[in-house]
Amino acid sequence: MIVIEAKKLTKRYGNGKGVQELNLAVNKGEIFGFIGPNGAGKSTTIRMLLQLIAPTAGELSILGTRIGGDHPELRARIGYLPSEIRLFPDMTGKQALEFAAAVHGIELANSPAARYVERLQLDTKQKIKSYSLGNRKKLGILLSIVHNPDLLILDEPTSGLDPLMQQEFYDMLRELNERHGTTIFFSTHVLTEVEKLCDRVAIIREGRLIRVSTLEEIAADGGHRIEAMFREPGDKRDEYGIRAIDPGAIYENGHHIFHVGSSLNDVLKLLSEKQVHELNIRKPTLEERFMDEYRKPQQQPQDRSVN
Numbered sequence: 001m002i003v004i005e006a007k008k009l010t011k012r013y014g015n016g017k018g019v020q021e022l023n024l025a026v027n028k029g030e031i032f033g034f035i036g037p038n039g040a041g042k043s044t045t046i047r048m049l050l051q052l053i054a055p056t057a058g059e060l061s062i063l064g065t066r067i068g069g070d071h072p073e074l075r076a077r078i079g080y081l082p083s084e085i086r087l088f089p090d091m092t093g094k095q096a097l098e099f100a101a102a103v104h105g106i107e108l109a110n111s112p113a114a115r116y117v118e119r120l121q122l123d124t125k126q127k128i129k130s131y132s133l134g135n136r137k138k139l140g141i142l143l144s145i146v147h148n149p150d151l152l153i154l155d156e157p158t159s160g161l162d163p164l165m166q167q168e169f170y171d172m173l174r175e176l177n178e179r180h181g182t183t184i185f186f187s188t189h190v191l192t193e194v195e196k197l198c199d200r201v202a203i204i205r206e207g208r209l210i211r212v213s214t215l216e217e218i219a220a221d222g223g224h225r226i227e228a229m230f231r232e233p234g235d236k237r238d239e240y241g242i243r244a245i246d247p248g249a250i251y252e253n254g255h256h257i258f259h260v261g262s263s264l265n266d267v268l269k270l271l272s273e274k275q276v277h278e279l280n281i282r283k284p285t286l287e288e289r290f291m292d293e294y295r296k297p298q299q300q301p302q303d304r305s306v307n
């Protein structure tokens with residue numbers, strides 16, 4: 001079953017920004033990462049998934065319901081953690097959780113949130129106004145799962161959590177996913193988060209989806225990362241023909257960083273004719289592959305495999 005299905009989903013703001021013709025299919029039980037640099041369109045997409053804003057064009061179905069008009073029944077099946085949570089400051093954590101459970105017509109004790117309060121080491125007797133940023137985040141996470149949603153949407157969920165709590169949070173998400181079959185869709189800038197959690201990842205840039213892949217597919221992309229420093233100072237990308245090999249080549253502090261496909265012959269020939277001061281050739285890390293995807297010159301929209 002497809003839990004999130006977007007076809008040519010578009011949101012255009014008055015300033016021409018937004019997201020353009022997104023095609024996306026997230027399957028039931030997937031942990032799906034949505035990554036992209038600042039301003040790429042992650043929050044805009046999430047707001048459309050939550051029916052907080054209406055698309056300008058395109059189609060969207062959530063949990064088998066075609067979006068358009070009001071769908072209160074869907075709200076009972078979706079959990080959402082916004083990137084910045086607004087909470088009632090004078091409530092205690094426990095009161096907030098009980099309130100959220102009551103809104104959904106359930107007992108807090110029967111909710112998955114009750115199980116995780118202790119795990120996340122949250123003191124729910126304290127008033128929310130005394131909570132640190134990390135504790136507010138923890139409460140937000142618990143509030144988003146109070147009603148055991150079928151689909152959990154998280155907007156930059158771990159910002160503000162220390163590494164130990166992040167790990168606890170990842171374990172919790174994995175457990176929710178395995179025990180309840182919860183489909184999890186989350187946006188992030190944090191690449192290690194994607195690596196630790198996701199089955200598949202969509203990369204968005206400048207409002208367009210540039211890739212949807214499994215992590216294995218991204219890791220298996222062929223190619224080499226080359227970092228070269230030349231005896232002659234300055235940026236040699238054009239003069240030495242480096243940009244002809246990789247239009248996305250970058251120049252930083254005397255280093256020329258570029259990528260080639262599986263064959264190194266052309267680049268070795270080129271380098272052998274120059275005065276090379278330092279050279280490093282290796283397979284890129286997963287993080288570098290993501291950064292490459294961010295930096296790549298914009299391709300024709302949707303010309304990479306999008307499932």
Ligand SMILES: Nc1ncnc2c1ncn2[C@@H]1O[C@H](COP(=O)(O)OP(=O)(O)OP(=O)(O)O)[C@@H](O)[C@H]1O
Nearest residue numbers: 013014015017018037038039040041042043044045
């Ligand atoms: N209400 C709005 N009116 C006009 N432009 C907007 C509005 N909301 C977002 N934008 C623009 O749309 C683009 C996408 O923004 P969005 O907030 O969705 O990106 P994002 O990927 O969530 O970024 P970040 O990681 O910084 O939160 C940006 O260029 C942003 O400036």
